[in-house]
Amino acid sequence: MRMVPFMKYRQVAAWSSVALLLGAVASLSIQSLNWGLDFTGGTLVEVSYPEATNPEQIRLNLDNAGWNGHVVQYFGSDRDILVRMPPQKTLSDKDNARLGDSLFAALSASADGQIDLRRSEFVGPAVGEELANQGGLGLLAALAMVLLYVSFRFQLKFAVGAVIALFHDVLFTLGIFSLLRWEFDLTVLAALLAVIGYSLNDTIVVSDRIRENFRQSRRGKSSDIIDESLNQTLGRTMITSLTTLLVLFALLILGGELIRGFAIALIIGVVVGTYSSIYVAANVLLRLNLSREDLIVPVKEGADLDGEP
Numbered sequence: 001m002r003m004v005p006f007m008k009y010r011q012v013a014a015w016s017s018v019a020l021l022l023g024a025v026a027s028l029s030i031q032s033l034n035w036g037l038d039f040t041g042g043t044l045v046e047v048s049y050p051e052a053t054n055p056e057q058i059r060l061n062l063d064n065a066g067w068n069g070h071v072v073q074y075f076g077s078d079r080d081i082l083v084r085m086p087p088q089k090t091l092s093d094k095d096n097a098r099l100g101d102s103l104f105a106a107l108s109a110s111a112d113g114q115i116d117l118r119r120s121e122f123v124g125p126a127v128g129e130e131l132a133n134q135g136g137l138g139l140l141a142a143l144a145m146v147l148l149y150v151s152f153r154f155q156l157k158f159a160v161g162a163v164i165a166l167f168h169d170v171l172f173t174l175g176i177f178s179l180l181r182w183e184f185d186l187t188v189l190a191a192l193l194a195v196i197g198y199s200l201n202d203t204i205v206v207s208d209r210i211r212e213n214f215r216q217s218r219r220g221k222s223s224d225i226i227d228e229s230l231n232q233t234l235g236r237t238m239i240t241s242l243t244t245l246l247v248l249f250a251l252l253i254l255g256g257e258l259i260r261g262f263a264i265a266l267i268i269g270v271v272v273g274t275y276s277s278i279y280v281a282a283n284v285l286l287r288l289n290l291s292r293e294d295l296i297v298p299v300k301e302g303a304d305l306d307g308e309p
Helices: 006-031 055-064 093-097 099-110 125-153 156-179 186-216 222-254 257-279 281-287
Strands: 042-048 071-074 080-085 116-123
Touching: 006 156, 006 222, 006 257, 006 281, 042 099, 055 071, 055 080, 055 099, 080 099, 093 099, 099 116, 125 156, 125 186, 156 186, 156 257, 156 281, 186 222, 186 257, 186 281, 222 257, 222 281, 257 281
Parallel strands: none
Antiparallel strands: 042 080, 042 116, 071 080
16 A cells, blocks of 8 residues: 655644644634633523524613623524523622522513523632633643653653644644634533543554654664554554544534533544644654664663573
8 A cells, every 4th residue: 555655744734733823822812712601600591482582682681680791692492592691790699699590580580481491500700710720730730641651651752742742732622712712611621631632542552653663674764664654553543533523523413512512622632633643743753853772672781682591
């Protein structure tokens, strides 16, 4: 089978990745993420109307009732409405904790009591800030553990490539969520941690084959050896990615609104993770001048090299 010359296009891939990551950083810097209720704090109420309703009319009714900062949107169908309300400065902490009941009463009054309450949640601002901090620390801790594991399992140059690839995947996914203003909640954070695990598994499989081929090859350029390794693992990579994407698209289509963000984040992560295991991790190895000497197994002191007793 004809080999795909992946490393021939490594410069184009590298500059494309840099451009996309700069765009992600710009979006995150300018408009940040669309933080969900889990991180911002506030009240969430989901209600179901007997027939199709207009969110704009609901917004007008809430404005007339004196509610501030609310977000009203469809949630799955044109009869299901989700209302998010930040803590009201005019209310005490105790009253804000009961804001869901008051909000449902206001919605019910405007609909003549013909709506059903599906869900009512409250998250305090302090809890939301703590979750954001802990989530960020969790991502950093995961990347640090990956660096240590790959350093011991392979070699420091492989660890640097793996961490850069994972950072690339996470930052790219965050940039997409920021650019498109998709809500970022705890389910999306969980998806990012899952992306780290998925991408790392793919990178380790590729790295293992690269190490093996470097040790076996007596001659040949590093780029040729890496190309050979990538082609040998390409079938496994594509089958794993495609089967995973089938499950994720099923979740996206049939799973409902609650896990939509989770499925979208994982779909983006799987696609970009497959790309990064080929063009980011391997590209970094070439940039760091990986050679056969880096991967020679050290001979124990006193070992008999000639095999004689």
